[in-house]
Amino acid sequence: MSLRHFGIAGEIITPPFSFVATSHAIRWAGATPVFADIDPVTLNLDPAAVEAAITDRTEAILAVHCYGVPCNTAALAAIASRHGLKLIYDAAHAFGVRRGGRPIVAEGDLSVLSFHATKVFNTFEGGAIISPDRETKVALDRLGNYGILDEVTVLETGLNTKMSELNAAVGLALLPHMDAAFAARDRVATRYWEALSQVEGVTCLCPPGQKGHNSYAFPVLVGEAYPMTRDGLYQRLREHDLFARRYFYPLISDMPMYHHLPSAAPDALTVARRAADRILCLPLYPDLDPVDLDRVIEVIRRP
The missing domain is CATH 3.40.640.10 (Type I PLP-dependent aspartate aminotransferase-like (Major domain))
Known part of the structure; x- marks a missing residue:
């Protein structure tokens, strides 16, 4: 609109x-x-x-x-x-x-x-x-x-x-509960960051504790140094009933109603394509059970 x-x-x-x-x-x-x-x-x-x-x-x-x-x-x-x-x-x-x-x-x-x-x-x-x-x-x-x-x-x-x-x-x-929700999200993001930021092949993208940020998501990039591919890790988490999202994958420019556009040419969108092939957003919500949070961390640290 x-x-x-x-x-x-x-x-x-x-x-x-x-x-x-x-x-x-x-x-x-x-x-x-x-x-x-x-x-x-x-x-x-x-x-x-x-x-x-x-x-x-x-x-x-x-x-x-x-x-x-x-x-x-x-x-x-x-x-x-x-x-x-x-x-x-x-x-x-x-x-x-x-x-x-x-x-x-x-x-x-x-x-x-x-x-x-x-x-x-x-x-x-x-x-x-x-x-x-x-x-x-x-x-x-x-x-x-x-x-x-x-x-x-x-x-x-x-x-x-x-x-x-x-x-x-x-x-x-x-609305009256939003400050508490932001704080709870930040605590989950902080736990992820502390546990995963040093894992080889995993790049954490959104540092927690930033003033004015809302910790909407905890995205990571899964690189070549990690023991399995992004899709492999995605499936491994699902096998443990843990649901991450490949957010955003595929690129919009690869979808059938857009891929014909000249600007959708893959060689013009190299950064976006690499991000889409590596991105994984981990579970994050205010009342995420600490036990489940640690389960996510353990699967990623010990693939």
């Missing part, structure tokens, strides 16, 4: 390393995704790759705060300003994330949050668009209510994207 608000119908630069909804949103808005490679440390859009992908058809950048780790927002904002592009953030993982005391969702022209049941804060299903001003919010609210202005006036073609009262009630009940 954020893309429909801006009336974007050209090309939008976005990462292939994300949940498929990011690119689907572009397609549903009638625009074309253009994939750019990611940074090898943050796994977010690489500003240099974004700059190289800009053409006279480019209208926007849709970046993702992957695992709640903030993008290089300053560099992306500078690129967007220089080329006259809209800058929108998929902040699905980033509820509660702050940088320099400022909410990360305040960056860009718009930021979109997910309140799906798997997220740090949830309403079972739903989400929110963070607007920079009242005028934008009013326009988005109207677009999410069939384009209705008043009892007798419909201004535009809209959809029904309103949250139900039940979903809202779930969110309101959870």
Whole structure:
């Protein structure tokens, strides 16, 4: 809906390393995704790759705060300003994330949050668009209510994207407990980090204890020095009834509705492809039983 608000119908630069909804949103808005490679440390859009992908058809950048780790927002904002592009953030993982005391969702022209049941804060299903001003919010609210202005006036073609009262009630009940949830997630992430950061062939990506981070996930990269492949470790955990996720694998650019795009060429997305082939997100939620947490650690340390 954020893309429909801006009336974007050209090309939008976005990462292939994300949940498929990011690119689907572009397609549903009638625009074309253009994939750019990611940074090898943050796994977010690489500003240099974004700059190289800009053409006279480019209208926007849709970046993702992957695992709640903030993008290089300053560099992306500078690129967007220089080329006259809209800058929108998929902040699905980033509820509660702050940088320099400022909410990360305040960056860009718009930021979109997910309140799906798997997220740090949830309403079972739903989400929110963070607007920079009242005028934008009013326009988005109207677009999410069939384009209705008043009892007798419909201004535009809209959809029904309103949250139900039940979903809202779930969110309101959870809000007072979010500080405790963040702290519990950080404790799980800290235990993983202390136990796994020195395991040869395993690279832990999100250091715990970072002020303003939400410990949404604990992703690791499984490298050649590890005794088995990423998929082998994934299966080994499942054999012990421990369920990790290859998140994000495969790349969006490899999916049948996108692989034909010129920007989906494998040799242009080498960092993203290597990450997708090695990534594994370990179980992480506030009430993860310490016994189960130690079971995950033991399987990884003794494959």
